[in-house]
Amino acid sequence: MEEDSSSKGISNIKVPPKYENLKLLSMWEEVRTLGKHPDRRSYHTAVMWQDKMLVYGGQDLSEGPYGDLWSVEIGQFGQESWQQVAIEDKGCISRHSAIVKNDKMYVFGGTNGVEEFNKTLVLSLNTMTWKEYPGQNNLPPPLDSHTSCLYDSDQGPLMIVFGGYSHGERTNQVYILQLDTMKWTKFETSSKQPEIRSSHSASIYNHCLFIFGGISDEGEKLNDFWKLDLKARVWTQIIGNGELPVGRSGHTSVVYKDFLIIFGGMKDITKETNDLHSYHFQSNSWTNFQYEYQVRDPVSPDQLEEYKKNKASLAAMKDKKFSTEPSPNRSPIRRPTFMDSSRGSPARRQTVEGDGTPQYRRRRTLYEGPMSPLEGRIKGKLPHPRDGHSAVINGDIMVVFGGDRHQMPFNDTYVYYLLEENIKSPARLDNS
Secondary structure, three states, X not given: OOOOOOOOOOOOEEOOOOEOOHHHHHHEEEEEOOOOOOOOEEOOEEEEEOOEEEEEOOEEOOOEEEOOEEEEEOOOOOOOOEEEEOOOXXXXXXXXXEEEEOOEEEEEOOEOOOOEEXXXXXXXXXXXXXXXXXXXXXXXXXXXXXXXXEEEEOOEEEEEEEOOEEOOEEEOOEEXXXXXXXXXXXXXXXXXXXXXXXXXXXXXEOOEXXXXXXXXXXXXXXXXEEEEEOOOOEEEEOOOEEOOOOOOEOOEEEXXXXXXXXXXXXXXXXXXXXXXXXEXXXXXXXXXXXXXXXXXXXXXXXXXXXXXXXXXXXXXXHHXXXXXXXXXXXXXXXXXXXXXXXXXXXXXXXXXXXOOOEEXXXXXXXXXXXXXXXXXXXXXXXXXXXXXXXXEEEOOEEEEEOOEEOOEEEOXXXXXXXXXXXXOOOOOEOOO
């Protein structure tokens, strides 16, 4: 892979020399801000409210889950700053779901690393106060790694929940929360359902719920595409034209005009991607409009060498201390991985103390180098391949935050300018 020096502003990207549409890469911009940032995390939630992106919860595999809320203004890039929002502590949470309706954020399910939840939390965004609704007769059951979408139906606003883990087992059930009454019901359908899955994506378009990908019960990365007609209560598998995305999990999907946009995800263990695909609802056609690119790590060779030296020094000190301390029955603490269990919820099994409190190991990553002196927009800067990130739409831009690569979390922010002529044009090779 060679770096194409003819493309200005994207010198940080390794690209094949024959790509014709490198100009599309300039649609990406990294947003760098000064001041305090959210901790690095994945499997959080992000929602838009009044030109602000709100990020809640999430996890770092070595630090554990978080319970904080952060806000960043989206409409004034170049002058943004992150702000931590003061809220009542409702405990740490990740792999939950969230939607916004009017001035309230509705949060459902998730896990704190030990147990799954089926409570619903409602945050008033005007007063920043919580109201908690416990599960009603175990409906829905405790869930994590599911999806939730807002659907403005003829009967009022609904929260549509699909899939995820229920009591450690994947599911394909649909549950509906009536936001006006805060009553849950199980949504019964009269057709064949998608197979059970978790870490998929879900979006609403034209009274239908669209589901793509995820992880099957056998741990397979799925790339099937389904539509649930919310009025007729009928599932239909969609066989679209064009280049269907490969199987993946932990990706995101957003709706822009008449398009579904899919970004990133994990294709295999330690194999994340940063490609972009669109699905045009009207023509039933898929388009791969950005290939996968490998982006250089945000550390210099000198920083990498310093990191290795520090790591070796710390390891030597640890070994020396270990050898001098009499602890014959010491048992090692194992850090959880995304594939910790083929059936249990990924990345949720960590060492637990006698009182039931989850314990996490702290660790350094290569992404803890010095702060960049740059701020504002870095044009042509692509996100690293990742999964467990979030993506939201604000006008004609898609905003991507966080996620992780090889279990190394991010807290970076990117925007992608959505132009219809770009997202419906296939990525091509210049064969001349």
